[in-house]
Amino acid sequence: MSPLRTASGGRIDRSKRLRFSFDGRGYDGVAGDTLASALLANGVHLVGRSFKYHRPRGILGAGSEEPNGLVTVSRDSARTTPNLRVTQVELYDGLTARSQNRWPSLQADLGRINDWLSPLFPAGFYYKTFMWPKSAWKLLYEPVIRRAAGLGEAPTRADPDRYAQRYAHCDVLVVGGGPAGLAAATAAAASGARVILCDEQAELGGSLLGDGRSSIDGLAAADWAQRTAAALAAHPRVTVLSRTTAFGYFPHNFLGLNERLSDHLARPPAGLARERLWQVRAGRVVLATGSIERPLVFPGNDRPGILLAGAAQTYLNRYGVKAGTRAVVVTSGDAAYAAALDLHAAGTEIAAIADLRAAPDGDWVQAARRAGIAVLPASTVLATAGNLRVESITLGRVTGGGVEAGETLRCDLVLMSGGHTPSVHLFSQSRGKLQWSEPLQAFVPGSSAECERSAGACRGVFGLEEVLADGYAAGADAAPEPTPRGTQRFTVTAPAAAVEPYLGTLPASDPPGKHKAFVDWQHDVTIRDLALATREGFRSIEHVKRYTTTGMATDQGKTSNLNALSIVAKALDVPVAEVGLTSFRMPYTPTSFGSFAGASRGDLFDPLRRTPIDGWARAQGALFEPVGLWMRARYFPQPGEDMHAAVGRECRAVRSAVGAFDASTLGKIEVVGPDAAEFLNRLYINQWNTLAVGRARYGILLRDDGFIYDDGVIARTAPDRFHVTTTTGGAPRVLALMEDYRQTEWPDLKVWLTSTTEQWAVIAVQGPKSRELLAGLVEGIDLSAAALPHMSVARGRIVGVPLLLFRVSFTGELGFEVNVPADYGRPVWESIHAAGNAFGLTPYGTEAMHVLRAEKGYIIVGQDTDGTVTPDDAGLSWAIGKSKPDFLGKRSLQRSSMQGAARKQLVGLRTRDPTLVLEEGAQVAASPGQTPPMRTIGHVTSAYFSAVLGHSIALAVVAGGRALVGKTLYVPMPGGDLEVEVTSPVFYDPAGARLNG
């Protein structure tokens, strides 16, 4: 066992040895260690290089406030996590960790040159340095900065782990499982409330776990914590979550918690989720987030071996580790004396306690003196020495006239304490207002914005007895029902300690800024940087933050904020409270992407919607394309066919015989009620009240700005009932728009909407032989042109199942759409195919459907329209119900700009070379040979090769296009201008004879 490990005590199991490696070297630790405590037990302080200057850095803290000890922990090449805090990594057997931001090694890092060159890297250096020459940015500066920026490396393989997520609700969410949080949860649970208690550490108890002096209700502090946590965990209405960080506080008491499930296990069971994201909606929130010890700002305060005093005490009492053999303690008040006395008792020599106070006195000071420890009053620190580990500290003495040089003490450990800063991160995230506390020299929660209350040290209550009482009261207040016992008193024995915080730079003999005194360890911000920022005119703390990077990013200023603030306030000569605090951002500590993604990866990223006929198409070897969330069969290649050949064959079959197409994805809305016709009249541009039962009409829906929003065939199936179809992708938004108008604009209308998209399987049977084919299958409907003309609808049966039959065509051929309840879709489709063999029935996909409709000049909303196309632009003004007083978008259409002859209008384009298919989206120009920037007058919206016509076709929107029919235009492409002739958009059967057959 290492001589730095105590013989007994702490919350570790010395009998369970764990092997681990750090930077390739093997070490021993014990069960219960963190990586930090295990490294310290091996005498390792140096754990990283600083961000900018690459200075050697050691462990500063013992918890999530650690700014220096960022390491990469790897299980394998896919399970590699950078930037983990050594203080939060629980040790397991076989753990492999690497330091970051160093090359070639942590001990000899070439980047250290930045430290000597630091005059070149003042705050904001990148804003100033990389301005010229302009060409150097892309070639030199950006590549170099990108290489130097950031810490650690992202894993190179996909994350193989599972990440769970869940929603949860509770009456009371308690964040933090220290004394205040345990007391709050106990009170809330006693009232019968539903409670969630979370804590970021492996074990609940917070400060109690490292407190060897206090007792609560007759139990040692840590034992009381353990017993209380166990009682809460056993309570049926309480959920206790350890290793769970409340990382974000969102509106209406919605909090994000990240629970780490397997990172602490040497061999996680297969399938166990690595993390679980809890999204918690809490009735009330009790924030018991504690406080963070404030470091002191003095020259050379960042050397390895310089720790927060409380952290050293935690390592000793909780992990049984002495952080050094000879220590100097620098403190602003009583807080560090307990650490000094504990370490002294454990055998660490305390060379001196350098107290900032002019005349320190009281129980703690006397206890130290009784223990034989030298207490030096009116102290300050002038310098430290040591490269990879602190070797000595030079003290100073503050006198009336200034600072006198004091003695230089040899040491391998410096403990510092500037008091404690309440952790108000989550309170600030909740938009609560902070207020400045003069006695605490810190911001504490003022007025709340949420149903929330802070308790204990995070609101500046520090004595253990007071903290427990405050926590209990907060929990009782938060519970919706009174707690049976009302208030509870805890019997506490704990030594009192005076709260004497210190802010800003320690007194020095040299001018401030001559030596590097760090304020923000993580971002390498010194007092010099802050002074420079204020000299350069930055006044707002938010601007200073961004200019110097103090308090930014993953650290969120846990150890640095208040010192930075006071230094800026001093430089500006204003009170700290006036400077204000920067906003705290979520997450409180870095949170993995995996936990946000959860199961939403791969097949579960999005719903993949398939029609009832999908299985048949897959069995036939169809190729699919995504349309919105739907997968639709694009074409059905036969052996040896490419897409071009298959689509050509499918198109010819529809024009010459009969084709079948799965149109089930078509959006469908049943509009029912005595006012159904009036409702549609007000929405769609067409006339609906004159539509007879059994007839259908092509409807166009505009937005209120007059532009085409959706289209589809609408049939009247009863006097008070319409079957509305929409585009595949438009169904949800059309229904939402309809509901919006129904509920908010026209609540007087008796009409109701029901989505029936998935009620019906839709089979389009199109082609000259479609009637003949269906006649053998359909019962109860006269299919003749006289009885069932184009744009009509009838009910009957097909192969025995209920049928809603439309006589409609999106191909220009004689056509029908067979609607059957969805469970019958597949068998009816198969029956049609069986009967269709005799007629040459060919299944066709979306690609042939696109070609067939383009041959007829039928638009597809969203392809040939783009949200700026009016009905007239699309050549559809015939559809407007001229006698209607109003419809959605009518007023917009009356604006002069909506009626100009130069608006882009839908036309057809024929290429001079008939085999050449234009690119959709290509620009159209009036004259050839232009150079950029060209003047273009339109663009191609659809382009295909028409196997039936034997040449390519295209639809385009062109300014004043209808007047240009017969003219030649040009499509400029990288290889030169392509000549096109403007035509009517209807390429096939312009008279419509086939349609009405």
Place this chain on the structure above:
Amino acid sequence: MADPLLRQPPTLATTEWLTLLPPATRFVLHGDAAVCSRISDAWGAELSAAACRAGSRGERAALWLGPEEFLLLSFAAADADAAAVGAMLAARVADLPHALVDVSHRQIAVEVQGPHAAAILNGACPLDLDVSAFPVGMCTRTVFAKADIVLWRTALDRFHVEIWRSFADYVTALMGEIARDYPA
């Protein structure tokens, strides 16, 4: 009459906690209190005046989904002919404004049951499913991750979930993924 053997509903693998319910006859009914009162009589299962409550009787149920909006459900073999059931109901309210729409095939139903039923649902449904907030007999339209569902608690540890048919694979596969964290 349709040959019932011909109906091909979506299929799902059943697990200890997930059961695909047989095909049902379903209607969405819109109408005011007078309509509800007459339909309650005809349907047997009461159309609740209170929000988010389901009435059920035998194999029929009526789920309140919104003001003047109900989902009528029947798993009774005698109700298999939706057109006939629809005609029977429509006849009762022929003189009152209403909308009755057959959605029998639009969606499927599954049952999620067992001690982890609420936890599995809460893996992707943001509602409070504690029995104090979502008691037996409560129903609502809600979401399960990126899909709409209708959720109805039929027992302390049993939920009836209605899912549009093309979302069924997604919803149940996601439930299966979530259930891995709740071994039986």
